[in-house]
Amino acid sequence: MEQPCCVTPVAEGLLPAAADELAGCFGALSDPIRLRLLSLLISESEVCSCNLEAPLERSQSTISHHTKVLAEAGLIEGVRRGRWIWWRVTPARLEWVRQLLALG
Amino acid sequence: MEQPCCVTPVAEGLLPAAADELAGCFGALSDPIRLRLLSLLISESEVCSCNLEAPLERSQSTISHHTKVLAEAGLIEGVRRGRWIWWRVTPARLEWVRQLLALG
DNA sequence: CAATGAGATCGATGAATGTCAATATGAATG
DNA sequence: CATTCATATTGACATTCATCGATCTCATTG
Secondary structure, eight states: OOOOOOOOOOOOOOHHHHHHHHHHHHHHHHHHHHHHHHHHHHHHOEEEEETTHHHHHHHHHHHHHHHHHHHHHTTTEEEETTTTEEEEEEEEEEEHHHHHHHHO | OOOOOOOOOOOOOOOHHHHHHHHHHHHSSOOOHHHHHHHHHHHEEEEGGGGGGHTTOOHHHHHHHHHHHHTTTTTTEEETTTTTTEEEEEEGHHHHHHHHOOOO
């Protein structure tokens, strides 16, 4: 005779709406180019878009796409100074991002 | 006259290979169904696949797909007992997962 | 050993995503 | 105000992904 199956869990815990939001945040972190971009911002404090293309080996439009995704997730923010936009990790998220990049 | 642009950052920091691996881990967390699945496992300790379908409102094959993704990311592990497989959060990752689910 | 049942795999499909070239926008320059 | 240049947006394309029904696998049951 075998053990009975487990009890059906109540559908509580993380609510669907909260799960959607959290999943979106992790989605922003699920691309290697974006992780390397965050890593660069952490070590350089501030970097403008034009100087992200070379180290990340991606076109200007692709870099622009990734900065937009990260900004919409609230992970980075950009400040325009003259012709350039300087990107940095959102101060409130800096320590959190630093820890996530330190280890999976 | 305007400020000069920033200095081109050296392409160090997170290496491409490490970024790929980390991105894969976050990818496993970037789906709301998988996040809710993890949440259920945390509150119930152990749940078999058959009892995940109802609370997550997904088909058997879809649940199987998600458990596979989470297991391959090292976030959950399953133990077969008779006909059923009991899933739980990998003990070594439990605290880490708990913190991630607690807040983005 | 045939029947049952839990879970894995396969195949198909529609949606989302990463990428780039081309073009648009908008600030600085002369 | 025309030009230049940094960045954003658009359109196209290939790839990945979430999902489900159907089928396969394999342990338990009778």
